[in-house]
Amino acid sequence: xxxxxxxxxxxxxxxxxxxxxxxxxxxxxxxxxxxxxxxxxxxxxxxxxxxxxxxxxxxxxxxxxxxxxxxxxxxxxxxxxxxxxxxxxxxxxxxxxxxxxxxxxxxxxxxx
Amino acid sequence: xxxxxxxxxxxxxxxxxxxxxxxxxxxxxxxxxxxxxxxxxxxxxxxxxxxxxxxxxxxxxxxxxxxxxxxxxxxxxxxxxxxxxxxxxxxxxxxxxxxxxxxxxxxxxxxxxxx
Numbered sequence: 001x002x003x004x005x006x007x008x009x010x011x012x013x014x015x016x017x018x019x020x021x022x023x024x025x026x027x028x029x030x031x032x033x034x035x036x037x038x039x040x041x042x043x044x045x046x047x048x049x050x051x052x053x054x055x056x057x058x059x060x061x062x063x064x065x066x067x068x069x070x071x072x073x074x075x076x077x078x079x080x081x082x083x084x085x086x087x088x089x090x091x092x093x094x095x096x097x098x099x100x101x102x103x104x105x106x107x108x109x110x111x112x
Numbered sequence: 113x114x115x116x117x118x119x120x121x122x123x124x125x126x127x128x129x130x131x132x133x134x135x136x137x138x139x140x141x142x143x144x145x146x147x148x149x150x151x152x153x154x155x156x157x158x159x160x161x162x163x164x165x166x167x168x169x170x171x172x173x174x175x176x177x178x179x180x181x182x183x184x185x186x187x188x189x190x191x192x193x194x195x196x197x198x199x200x201x202x203x204x205x206x207x208x209x210x211x212x213x214x215x216x217x218x219x220x221x222x223x224x225x226x227x
Binding site: 034036041042043044046089091097102104105 | 143147153203216
């Protein structure tokens with residue numbers, strides 16, 4: 001059974017700190033992996049998509065890496081800001097479709 | 113280019129009533145997915161549809177739930193005889209065919225409350 005696990009479940013940091021969110025998956029035959037952000041009562045905002053042939057993707061202060069051999073992905077957030085407070089979800093694509101296996105998420109709070 | 117549109121955003125139903133949730137995919141997208149987010153649980157895949165075809169419904173509850181994506185009009189997720197355990201956020205997503213290199217896009221969700 002494919003599973004995606006995110007650690008930690010919750011994280012609270014002071015503003016300005018660099019932080020790493022972790023995602024691990026059991027199926028090494030990964031296709032693509034995607035990181036999303038979800039604000040309370042809102043939908044999902046796509047942050048970064050890493051294709052299976054790639055090792056990392058960067059967008060602004062965000063960097064996501066993918067290590068298929070160890071079954072891990074990390075999301076690095078540089079110089080965190082209070083506006084980064086949200087739940088971050090990683091999701092593994094199951095084949096060449098939009099059927100995703102989601103982790104439980106990491107809820108991040110950045111304190112001013 | 114409008115995103116994935118879902119309506120209603122919030123829906124309240126009494127136990128035993130029917131709930132219909134609608135989803136219009138992004139322009140040019142012919143594949144639709146429904147996901148459910150139960151309180152304190154993660155997002156779970158429910159069903160994958162193309163126009164007039166159900167491709168994968170492995171995540172759909174066996175009873176009371178159905179989905180369609182007609183040739184014309186939005187995709188509909190239908191829940192008959194709702195129970196309190198159906199209270200959740202239901203998200204629709206859409207994609208182009210052959211998703212390699214392409215992401216899927218999610219709507220803002222429909223929040224169903226069963227009282």
